[in-house]
Amino acid sequence: MVKLKKVFLHKSRRKTPWEEEENRTPMQEFLYQHYSTHYDDRHPPLSETGETQLINSYIPTVCPYCASKTIKMNGHTRNGVQRYKCLDCKQTFTPVTRTIFEGHKISLSEWMDYTLNILKYVSINADSWNNRNAFTTSRYWLEKLFLLLECYQSSLKFSNQVWLDETFYSVRSGDITRTEEGNKLRGLSSNQMCIGVACDKSRTLCIFEGYGKPSQKKTYESFKEHIAVGSTLIHDKENAHKKLVRELQLNSIAYDSHKIKLLSDKDNPLNRVNRIHNLLKSFLYAHTSFNRDRIQGYLNLFAFVMNPPENHLEKVEILLDLAFQNPKTLRYREFYGVKQKQLTPLCSFSKSQNTTLSRVLWRKTKAIDTTVQVRIIIFISLIIFVTIRFKSQ
Ligand SMILES: [Zn+2]
Secondary structure, rough: HHHHHHHHHHHOOOOOOOOOOOOOOOHHHHHHHHHHHHHHHOOHHHHOHHHHHHHHHHHHHOOOOOOOOOOOEEEEEEOOOOEEEEEOOOOEEEEOOOOOOOHHHHHHHHHHHHHHHHOOOOHHHHHHHHOOHHHHHHHHHHHHHOOOOOOOOHHEEEEEEEEEEEEEEEOHHHOOOOOOOOOOOOOOOOOOOEEEEEOOOOOEEEEEEOOOOHHHHHHHHOOOEOOOOOOOOEEOOOOHHHHHHHHHOOOOEOOOHHHHHOOOOOOOOOHHHHHHHHHHHHHHHHHHOOOOHHHHHHHHHHHHHHHHOOOOHHHHHHHHHHHHOOOOOOOHHHHHOOOOHOOOOOOOOOOOHHHHHHHHOOOOOOOOOOOHEEEHHHEEEEEEHHHHHHOOO
16 A cells, blocks of 8 residues: 555656556547647646746856866757856866756746746646646645745844744644543643744734744844834733743733623734635635644745735746755655655854845845735636536536
8 A cells, every 4th residue: 555655645646547548549649649739738838938048048157066266168968958167176067956946847937827827826746737747746846846935034023012922733643642531632732733823914924933822032032133122012911921021111002802802803903813714724724734844834935925925926037036046955865765854944044145145135125015926826726626516627
């Protein structure tokens, strides 16, 4: 069973069962042709997509191997990509060397399609079917996306009015701890992942705080760098917020969560953060069986989806800039060769790199009303739902 599952996961979805068949039936021939044409349309050769010019527009200023500035142009690759040579370490490289696009034949347009799907809450399983990729490839690309965004939230800092509240998401059913009688643990237990969500009027920050009820220490450690001293904190009367309020000298406006539950959304002072909780759950449900060890990766991605700029193409543009300006590699074998627990993101940017990151990420920041975000997400969900229903008929 395990073996079968493994074969299935690694199986490329770009092939039909009749590749070698000489005498296909008319129906098999139709399906074969339709499937292959669809795949070819979506995966044109590199030279036809204009991406060689795009790659060449990124001009490296230092050698990706030794950081030397003495580099010179050194001919082109087979696809017309500019090659460079380092005069110090003598290595040759191109603008994609040591980026997420190195050593893999992902065309940028394929990657762009993939990213747009993920930004629209499409699960990686659905995406792999859609793009005819093996599930493992889609999962690997997702990890590359996580890598690009691993420091995305580190530069987020709120001031003035800040909302803060926790939401909980269950561990995978196989990891649920039960009592000796086989019952689930009651209340907030180690079976619940605690996700702290803070926001201002236009931006969202999501941090995995641990399992079960949050503590004052965890909450303080999670949010101390993201809320400016003297801000106003709008929250419920959660005990875990006390240290944060005290240490950052916050002006605390705390509501009784039992009482405000009875209010309409319009009158609920925590409505903004509640709505983000709901959207986050929809996002996580789209990846329902995801690896919980990568929860912070999913949260970084969710925050990226929620925050400005609003347009998904502008988001992809930011990701591409990040890929070329903050080179990071993740080789396929490395990814599948190590336990994923070992891939815990390390946000180890230097101050200057972080400034570049902030510049790339926040240069287009403009406030978006959450109402607009909610409408867009509902609209996209409806389209996905209708498409799935239509296809299954
Ligand atoms: Zn070098």
